[in-house]
Amino acid sequence: MKPVSLVFLWLAISAPRLGATDLIKVESLFYRLGDHPAWAASPMSDPAWKPMQGFDPALAGAVFWVVGEVDLPERSGLQRPLSLEIIATASYELWWDGRLIGRSGQVGQDRVSEKPGPLDNAFLVPDDLAGLGRHRLAMRLSSFHKSKKAAGYLFHIDLKPMALPTRAMDFHSTQRLPFLGIIFLVGLFYLLVFAVDDRRTDTLLFALLCLSVAAMIVAESWRDLFGYAYHKHALRLQSVLALTAMTCFLLVVFLASRFFPGEKLRWLLLALVGLAAGFAASRTFDGRAMAMMFGTLVLALLLLARAVLYGKPGSRLALAGISLVFGLMVWKRYGFMDRYFFMAFGLLLLGLTIAQALELRARSRARREAMLTAARLEIELLKKNIQPHFLLNTLTSLIEWLEEAPATGVRLLHALADELRLLGQISNRQEISMEQELALCRSHLAVMGYRRDCRFSLETKGVDPAQTVPPALFHTLVENGVSHHGGAADHRLRLEMESLPTGRRFTFTAPTLEASPALAEGTGLRYIKARLRERYPGRWTFRHGPIPGAWQTIIEIKAA
Amino acid sequence: MRILIVEDEVVIARRLERLTREILGKQLSWLKRVGNLQAGLAQLDTRPIDLLLLDLNLNGRDGFDLLERLVARSFHTVVVSAHTERAIRAFEYGVLDFIPKPFDRKRLAQALARFRDAASRSDYGARYLGLAKQGKVELIAIEEVRYAKGAGPYAELVLESGRSELHGKSLDGLMMILPPCFERIHKSYIVNMDHVRCIRNRPGSRYELELANRVVLPVGRTRARYIREKLQGG
Numbered sequence: 138m139k140p141v142s143l144v145f146l147w148l149a150i151s152a153p154r155l156g157a158t159d160l161i162k163v164e165s166l167f168y169r170l171g172d173h174p175a176w177a178a179s180p181m182s183d184p185a186w187k188p189m190q191g192f193d194p195a196l197a198g199a200v201f202w203v204v205g206e207v208d209l210p211e212r213s214g215l216q217r218p219l220s221l222e223i224i225a226t227a228s229y230e231l232w233w234d235g236r237l238i239g240r241s242g243q244v245g246q247d248r249v250s251e252k253p254g255p256l257d258n259a260f261l262v263p264d265d266l267a268g269l270g271r272h273r274l275a276m277r278l279s280s281f282h283k284s285k286k287a288a289g290y291l292f293h294i295d296l297k298p299m300a301l302p303t304r305a306m307d308f309h310s311t312q313r314l315p316f317l318g319i320i321f322l323v324g325l326f327y328l329l330v331f332a333v334d335d336r337r338t339d340t341l342l343f344a345l346l347c348l349s350v351a352a353m354i355v356a357e358s359w360r361d362l363f364g365y366a367y368h369k370h371a372l373r374l375q376s377v378l379a380l381t382a383m384t385c386f387l388l389v390v391f392l393a394s395r396f397f398p399g400e401k402l403r404w405l406l407l408a409l410v411g412l413a414a415g416f417a418a419s420r421t422f423d424g425r426a427m428a429m430m431f432g433t434l435v436l437a438l439l440l441l442a443r444a445v446l447y448g449k450p451g452s453r454l455a456l457a458g459i460s461l462v463f464g465l466m467v468w469k470r471y472g473f474m475d476r477y478f479f480m481a482f483g484l485l486l487l488g489l490t491i492a493q494a495l496e497l498r499a500r501s502r503a504r505r506e507a508m509l510t511a512a513r514l515e516i517e518l519l520k521k522n523i524q525p526h527f528l529l530n531t532l533t534s535l536i537e538w539l540e541e542a543p544a545t546g547v548r549l550l551h552a553l554a555d556e557l558r559l560l561g562q563i564s565n566r567q568e569i570s571m572e573q574e575l576a577l578c579r580s581h582l583a584v585m586g587y588r589r590d591c592r593f594s595l596e597t598k599g600v601d602p603a604q605t606v607p608p609a610l611f612h613t614l615v616e617n618g619v620s621h622h623g624g625a626a627d628h629r630l631r632l633e634m635e636s637l638p639t640g641r642r643f644t645f646t647a648p649t650l651e652a653s654p655a656l657a658e659g660t661g662l663r664y665i666k667a668r669l670r671e672r673y674p675g676r677w678t679f680r681h682g683p684i685p686g687a688w689q690t691i692i693e694i695k696a697a
Numbered sequence: 698m699r700i701l702i703v704e705d706e707v708v709i710a711r712r713l714e715r716l717t718r719e720i721l722g723k724q725l726s727w728l729k730r731v732g733n734l735q736a737g738l739a740q741l742d743t744r745p746i747d748l749l750l751l752d753l754n755l756n757g758r759d760g761f762d763l764l765e766r767l768v769a770r771s772f773h774t775v776v777v778s779a780h781t782e783r784a785i786r787a788f789e790y791g792v793l794d795f796i797p798k799p800f801d802r803k804r805l806a807q808a809l810a811r812f813r814d815a816a817s818r819s820d821y822g823a824r825y826l827g828l829a830k831q832g833k834v835e836l837i838a839i840e841e842v843r844y845a846k847g848a849g850p851y852a853e854l855v856l857e858s859g860r861s862e863l864h865g866k867s868l869d870g871l872m873m874i875l876p877p878c879f880e881r882i883h884k885s886y887i888v889n890m891d892h893v894r895c896i897r898n899r900p901g902s903r904y905e906l907e908l909a910n911r912v913v914l915p916v917g918r919t920r921a922r923y924i925r926e927k928l929q930g931g
Contacts, residue, residue: 525779532799591707
C-alpha cells in the first residue's frame with residue numbers, strides 16, 4: 138500500500154460502511170506434510186489430514202499443504218466481489234475450488250529455492266466461484282525462512298467483501314498516522330530548541346522521547362503501510378519491543394530530569410529495573426511490551442505524584458496525562474497496545490509539550506532577570522563610590538586634615554583615590570581574585586582610619602589570594618563592620634577561610650561596642666546576597682549574629 | 698552659650714569644635730563632643746544646653762527618631778549631615794538649620810549667627826511640635842496651634858481642640874522655627890495668622906486680634922502696624 142493512497146482511503150473509512158461486520162473467519166483447516174498437486178482437490182476426510190491449530194514449528198522444515206472448506210450462506214451482508222485475506226508466515230500458492238487464484242512469494246524445497254512472500258495478502262475470489270454453497274480452499278506452503286524464535290507464527294484466513302477496508306486500512310491502523318506527523322515535528326522542534334537555545338537535559342530528553350514515539354509509530358505501522366516479507370515479522374516485533382522499551386525508559390528519565398534533576402541517576406536505574414522486570418514477566422512480545430509499559434508507567438505515576446506533593450510547576454498536567462494513559466492501558470489491556478497507545482501517547486505528549494513550553498518561557502524569563510540583576514549589581518557597586526555618607530563624610534574629613542595637618546590630608550586623599558580606583562576596576566566583573574578583594578577592603582580601612590583617626594586592620598587566615606569571589610563581597614562586610622564599630626577598643630577585623638568537604642566557609646568578624654538589631658538589616662546585605670545568588674545559585678548560605686564584643690558573619694559556598 | 702556636638706566621625710567632630718571655638722570665642726561657655734546617641738541623650742539629661750549640633754546618620758542609624766524627641770526640648774538643634782535629601786524633613790521637625798557636608802567655616806558661622814539673632818526665622822517652618830509627656834513625646838501638627846503664650850522659660854500652646862499644653866521652648870525660641878504664618882504679635886503672644894478673623898481698634902490706640910473661636914489677643918504697639926499690613930496684604 139503506497140502512502141499516497143492513504144489519504145483517499147482514510148477519507149473512505151469515514152464514510153458509512155455497508156455490512157461492515159460481515160466477515161467469515163476460515164478456521165477449520167487441515168494440514169499435511171508433503172507435496173502432491175492432487176491434494177488441491179483431495180477429500181479432507183482422508184485421515185492423513187491433521188487439524189491445524191496455530192502454526193506447528195515442525196512445519197518450518199518442509200513443504201506442506203493446508204486445505205479447508207468454506208460455506209457461503211445466504212447473507213446479504215457479504216457483498217461481492219469477495220476477497221480472501223491471508224496472514225501467514227510462509228510462502229504459498231492458493232487454490233479455490235481447484236483453481237489457482239494467487240501466490241505469495243515462491244514455494245521452494247529449501248531455504249535457497251524458496252522466495253519469501255509478504256506476510257499480508259489479499260486475493261480476489263473470482264465471481265464465478267463465489268456463489269452460495271460450499272467451497273474448497275487449498276494452499277501449498279513452505280516456510281524455510283521463518284525465524285527460529287518461538288514467537289512470531291501467524292496464520293489467519295478471512296473471507297470478506299472487498300469493499301470492506303483491509304486490516305491495514307481500518308481506523309485503528311490509520312488513526313495513528315496523523316500523530317506520527319505531529320509527534321515527529323514536536324520532537325524535531327525541541328531538538329532544535331536544545332541545539333540552539335535551551336541546552337538543558339530535559340529539553341533534549343523530551344525531544345528524544347517524541348522521536349522515539351514517532352519511531353514506534355513507524356515501526357508499528359510499517360506492516361500496514363508498506364508490508365514486508367513474512368520472515369521479517371520477528372524482526373519487526375523485536376524493533377517494536379525495543380522501541381517500546383526505549384520510549385518507556387525515556388519517559389521516566391525525562392520526567393526525572395524535569396522534576397527531580399538531582400536524582401536522575403536513581404530514576405534511571407529504577408527505570409532499567411522496571412524494564413528488566415517487565416521483560417522477564419512474559420514470554421510473548423505483546424506480553425513483554427505490556428509489562429514494560431505497566432512497570433514504567435507505575436514508576437512515572439509515583440514520580441509525578443511526588444512532584445505534585447512538592448508543588449513542582451507543570452507536574453499536575455503531566456500527572457493527568459500519565460494517569461490517562463495508564464487508565465486506558467489498564468482498561469483496554471492488549472487492545473491498548475494495538476489501538477489506543479498512540480492516541481493516548483499523542484495526548485500525553487501534547488500535555489508534556491505544553492508543560493515544556495511553559496518551562497522554557499519561565500527559564501527565558503529567569504535568564505532575562507539574571508541579566509538585569511547583573512546590570513543592577515554593577516550599578517550598586519559603582520554607587521558605593523558616591524554614596525553621600527561615604528564620599529561627603531570623607532571629603533569633610535579631608536578638608537579638616539588639610540587645614541590642620543596637610544601631610545595626613547594628602548595621605549587620606551591617596552587612600553581615597555586607591556579605593557575609588559579599585560572599585561572602578563572591578564565594577565563590571567562577576568568575580569575577582571581574593572587578592573584584589575583584600576586590597577579593596579584594606580583601602581577602605583585606610584580611608585576610615587583617617588576619618589576616625591585610628592588604625593583599622595584586616596587580619597586574614599587561610600585565605601588563598603588566587604581564589605575568586607564576587608566583587609566587593611567582603612568590602613561590604615568591612616564597610617558595615619567599620620560603620621558599626623562604635624569606638625570599640627579592638628580595631629582588628631578578621632577574615633578566615635576554611636576548606637570544607639562540601640566547599641568553603643568564610644568567617645568574618647568585626648569588633649563592635651553594640652550588637653544592635655540595625656546590624657541585621659544593613660543595606661549592604663542585599664547586595665551581598667544578590668551577588669551570592671548570581672554567582673552560586675542554590676548553593677550558598679549566609680548567617681550572621683552577635684558574639685561577645687563583635688559581630689560575626691559566616692558565608693558558606695558549596696562546590697558546584 | 699552651651700553647645701553639645703553629637704557626631705560619630707571623630708575628625709569631623711573635631712572640625713566642628715575647632716571652628717565653633719574660633720567663631721564664638723568667649724561667647725562659648727561650654728562645649729562637649731560625644732560620639733554616639735546614648736552618650737548624647739545622657740548628656741542632655743544631666744545638663745541644659747543652648748544649641749545641639751547633630752549628625753543625622755549616627756552609626757548607620759537614622760537620626761529622625763532622635764529628632765522627634767528633640768523637637769520638644771528647650772534648646773535649638775542644627776543638623777550637620779551628608780544626606781541633603783533629608784534637609785526638608787529635618788526642618789519639618791523644627792531644626793534651626795541644616796548644614797550639608799562638607800562645610801566650611803563660613804557656613805557654620807552662618808548657622809551660629811542665626812542662632813544668636815532672635816529675629817531670625819528658619820528656612821522652612823516646622824510642621825510638628827513635640828510635647829514631652831512622661832518620657833514620651835507627642836507630636837502635634839503645627840496647624841492645630843492657634844496661639845502660644847509666654848509662660849516663663851516655656852511657652853503655653855493653645856490648640857484648636859481647646860487643649861492647652863506646655864512646650865519646652867520659650868517664645869523667642871519658638872519663633873525661630875515656626876513657619877511664616879506665625880507672628881509675634883506681642884511680647885507674650887505668638888499667633889497663627891491662619892486662625893485670625895480680624896484686627897480691631899481699641900481705645901487708647903491699642904489693637905487686638907480676634908481669632909476664629911472668638912478669643913481675643915492683644916497686639917503690641919510696636920507690632921500693630923506690621924500686623925495690620927500683613928492682614929490686609931495676605
